[in-house]
Amino acid sequence: MRKPIIAGNWKMNKTISEGIDFVNKIKDLGDNTDVEVLVCVPFVALDSVKKELGISNIKLGSQNIHWEESGAYTGEISPLMLKEIGIDYAIIGHSERRQYFNETDETVNKRVKAALKYNIKPIICVGETLEEREENKAEEKVKTQVINSLEGINENEMKDIVFAYEPIWAIGTGRTASSEDANEMISFIRNIIEEKYNEKIAEGIRIQYGGSVKPGNVREIMNQPDIDGALVGGASLKKDDFTDIVRF
Ligand code: 13P
Numbered sequence: 001m002r003k004p005i006i007a008g009n010w011k012m013n014k015t016i017s018e019g020i021d022f023v024n025k026i027k028d029l030g031d032n033t034d035v036e037v038l039v040c041v042p043f044v045a046l047d048s049v050k051k052e053l054g055i056s057n058i059k060l061g062s063q064n065i066h067w068e069e070s071g072a073y074t075g076e077i078s079p080l081m082l083k084e085i086g087i088d089y090a091i092i093g094h095s096e097r098r099q100y101f102n103e104t105d106e107t108v109n110k111r112v113k114a115a116l117k118y119n120i121k122p123i124i125c126v127g128e129t130l131e132e133r134e135e136n137k138a139e140e141k142v143k144t145q146v147i148n149s150l151e152g153i154n155e156n157e158m159k160d161i162v163f164a165y166e167p168i169w170a171i172g173t174g175r176t177a178s179s180e181d182a183n184e185m186i187s188f189i190r191n192i193i194e195e196k197y198n199e200k201i202a203e204g205i206r207i208q209y210g211g212s213v214k215p216g217n218v219r220e221i222m223n224q225p226d227i228d229g230a231l232v233g234g235a236s237l238k239k240d241d242f243t244d245i246v247r248f
Helices: 016-030 043-053 079-085 095-100 105-117 130-134 138-149 179-196 199-204 218-222 239-246
Strands: 005-009 036-040 059-062 089-092 121-126 162-165 206-210 229-232
Touching (some): 016 043, 036 089, 043 079, 089 105, 105 138, 130 138, 138 179, 162 179, 179 206
Parallel strands (some): 005 229, 036 059, 089 121, 162 206, 206 229
């Protein structure tokens, strides 16, 4: 049985003090629930948010991770630095990174390997553009991203990987993929993993949906058989909305 995982991706929102204040109010969200709850916060707030969370059952994630431990990579943050803070997850290959910061399948793969080496669980984001969907190329695009991101990853490492299917046209647009369409693509991703590894690994891996998830649509999304959680942007910034989403 896969444990659902609901993650807030704050993106470039909330200062350190705003972040502390926010997690202080949602600290108990991870208690008495079968859902794994996670907040992925800006790098500068990770340490303070970790301290504020204390013994809370809410997990902590970064929104990126570099592949080298140290070196001449101005502006980057290494897995060693993130490990010291004690984060649990790292979002890797978010479409905004791919779109605005030249993230490629190759760099995604390097980041995935680095995260795993430091026992930080990767949340690998994949998804097609509207154009690709309209040209019937969505599956091809997602398949390429999934296969390339997993290059050199062994069966044992797969248990720590989470995927997030985020169709780019549904991010921040208020336009959600229908829950059936999202489920279909997520089931397709599971099949790719079964082909590459085996049925047991495919059945065990958690695959989230992301893109305009809100209190009003979360239940329908979570009720789909292949969808194991949500990666939530805008609605994760508001206490009431995030709470309603986690308690769907
Ligand atoms: P929204 O929930 O704001 O559409 O963002 C989705 C997303 O990109 C989460 O990573």
